[in-house]
Amino acid sequence: MNTGLLLYIPYRHLENRVMDAIRAAGFEVTLAQARLLQRINPGGSRLTELAEAAQVTKQTAGFLVDQLEKAGYVQRVPDPRDGRARLIHATDKAREAAPIAEAEIARIEAEWEQHVGKRRMTQLRATLKKLCEITDPYR
Known part of the structure; x- marks a missing residue:
């Protein structure tokens, strides 16, 4: 081995x-959702960062974030460094x-x-x- x-x-x-x-x-989280959740930085993460860290496509990461948001585990907020971008934050429920x-x-x-x-x-x-x-x- x-x-x-x-x-x-x-x-x-x-x-x-x-x-x-x-x-x-x-x-109620799937393994794929949990793997993404544990990669969210304390100050929030951009979707592209999460996709790279989880080694999934941006589309897959977006799908998982959509599911997690609906379930109340994450929220999207404006990125203070770039008004066009959004940061994904873990909620209290996730923590x-x-x-x-x-x-x-x-x-x-x-x-x-x-x-x-x-x-x-x-x-x-x-x-x-x-x-x-x-x-x-x-x-």
């Missing part, structure tokens, strides 16, 4: 568990899901640490952070 797949399988497990926890708490996701991630990481041991988990995190130096285009 290649390293990319070895990284992806645990991530997919984590993502599925987080989505299950969010849905169980009453938040209420964050603690649920964070708590589930903490549970999962604790399970992983119990399974592999504290030292290995610490080494894994340090190694992955080091790899982010050369792989994360948004850092």
Whole structure:
């Protein structure tokens, strides 16, 4: 099994568990919507920025933002730097899901640490952070 797949399988497990926890708490969002939501900057994001960060077309991002806006998870506001542009902001409703996701991630990481041991988990995190130096285009 290649390293990319070895990284992806645990991530997919984590993502599925987080989505299950969010849905169980009453938040009706799809995985595609959630992936877009988590990429919204605190000060708002332009649609083109979201599309690029989520690696989807501008049309797909626009469709997802339309759905999220109808459900009350985002709002579009004028960009103060450019009156022609709009910024997408997460609403309080969207931000209420964050603690649920964070708590589930903490549970999962604790399970992983119990399974592999504290030292290995610490080494894994340090190694992955080091790899982010050369792989994360948004850092």
